[in-house]
Amino acid sequence: MKRLQKLEEIRERSGSECVIITAEPNLYYYVNFEGAGSLVLCDGRSTLVVPELERNRAMEVGLEVVSYFPFKITENTFEGSMLSVFQKLLDGHKKIGIDMNWLNSTTFLQFKNLLSDLIDVSDLVLEQRSVKDDMEISMIKEAGKITSSAMKVGMEKVLSGNVSEKQVAGYIDMTMKEEGAEDYAFPSIVAFAENSSKPHHIPSNKVFEKGMPAVVDIGAKYNGYCFDSTRTFIPSPKEEVRKIYEIVLQSQLEAIDQVRDGAKASEVDMTARKVIERSGYGKYFIHSTGHGVGIEVHEKPYVSFTSRDILKENMIVTVEPGIYIPNKFGIRIEDTIVVTKGKPEVLETSYKLL
Template sequence: MSRLKKLEAIFEDKKINCGIILGSPNLFYFLEYSGAGALVYCDSKFTLVVPALEMYRAGDVKSVDVVVYYPSKIADNVIEGNLFKALEKIVKSEYVGVDVNWNDANTFRFLSEKYKIIDISTEISKMRSIKDDEELDRIRRAGEITATAIKMAMEKLDNNVNEKQIAGIIDMTMKTVGAEDYAFPSIVAFGENTAYPHHIPTDRYLKEGDVVLFDVGAKYKGYCFDSTRTYVFNNEAKKIYEIVLQAQLEAIDYVRDGVYASEVDGVARKVIEKAGYGKYFIHSTGHGVGIEIHESPTISMNSKDILRENMVITIEPGIYLKGRFGVRIEDTLIVTKNKPIVLETTYKLM
């Protein structure tokens, strides 16, 4: 069943005659369209509504009709006004299905004043969390590109480079070998900077004995990858590394179809807590990966998500000691009925 048919089934199941789907990730998922606009469903028909600046790109979408809007009447087939004016002309139903996760305050105000909103965000999130073969192939390729970039960065490490320079090498390598973009700004951290989970690369140069951390990922044909590697050069950091590695491996071993995501988080957290570093594990154990770098499911202590076959998730426990160093190890993996498929990027420990 095509993705549009699955979306139509959601509307039919909820007895909704019309729907408005916003958000670039959703538009790409349903239409492979990368641009501004809205996907509208009314009376069993899908329409892509776009601003005039996107009309050429939208013309490449063959699966739905396209409607264009612009502030002035530049052509007979163009709706005069903004997106809201265009939606008013197309959507006449009282009840409208909306993925409310992708509405800014202004849009939500317009929709809620004009229509009675039925939230379908949970259904869309669940649909997107289960990857098909095409999606899995793209994520695998993004992983291969990421691996090449990490290997290149490792080869360039010496005392004459700083964090920004290595981040630049990673980004350039990913694009050179096939990435359309990086999935998120590349994190490169040396020494004490590794204690910041979302460190922004600086001019800090590599020193002898530094812990080195890369958190990087390529984006390939719309799909993301996520990998964190920590390299240690002293015995204190190696001890912490081994604790984090054990937590990660035990959590990965627990992953399979039907398991609660919160239980996976608990497995990793228990190892780190038992070692006496529980208060230094300051984020969730993982997250879903796909068109977005963070999407459903959430692998956290409070998550209500249940893992299902062909979900793509990360497992990334960490320990962060401010002023000293941090260690995080992250793999992207595919959930199966049995043990997960780990999409390796490089050796974990140098």
């Protein structure tokens, strides 16, 4: 497993004696395991530590597996807790690197009581995950193809009229599964008219109104990797709606032009924001311009005005400016993009049409 070598690099860079990885996205990244558990790297030995109910699936990974249960139920079961397994595997080592971003407060305090010197390696893990290899890019592109099929279905249903947000979301979700998605990257967002002014609206029974926006924000998950796309469909748009759509589109296109290896993520955000501010709608752009996409639909790098991230070749990010006028309507347009040394590769899902 070549990514275990990357984990060894984290151990060396952090000055840790051993490293513990606990989050499911990180377990999938390093050893292709989807489930509850932890990975312990210590003295050149890699061990998956899982609750007994995960043992059979964990064994398929091909690593040494230690399963635990409150009492011994099989010859291979460790009698005790996860922490007692760690205590045995760490064998007296004290400088332990842990991905603390994914620890809840209870687990963190348990670790603190067990280990004297914890080193947070979360940023190093996220840094490695942020630059994709060829396999990861191909999985994300496949998730994009599935998302594209679903987006086209969503557009057709909206344009047909006399359909509710819930109905459109249902058609979209069904299409993604039919096209091969294992899951949705996030719950599908379908928002009509005034509901579109809420960026994370939950689909309701509201029926589409001609001339008002229909925001559709969806993403498929394929072989562990996510996609993210938003389109705003507006058949026969009202004048104000058309005007704001064109502002958001211009904002997005100018920001996409800034996406390249070596660019500051904050400058991509500010490029999008300045277009909207110049048009007088700055206070209605109420979220960051984008984010990384991979095993999680929101991950490093973060494309915001406070971000310190520098874009690198083969990172995958979104650019998704929006304008949201409370109780009236909102517009958002989003693409998932592969960072290159030159012109970015935009993974579009459907035309950006009024």
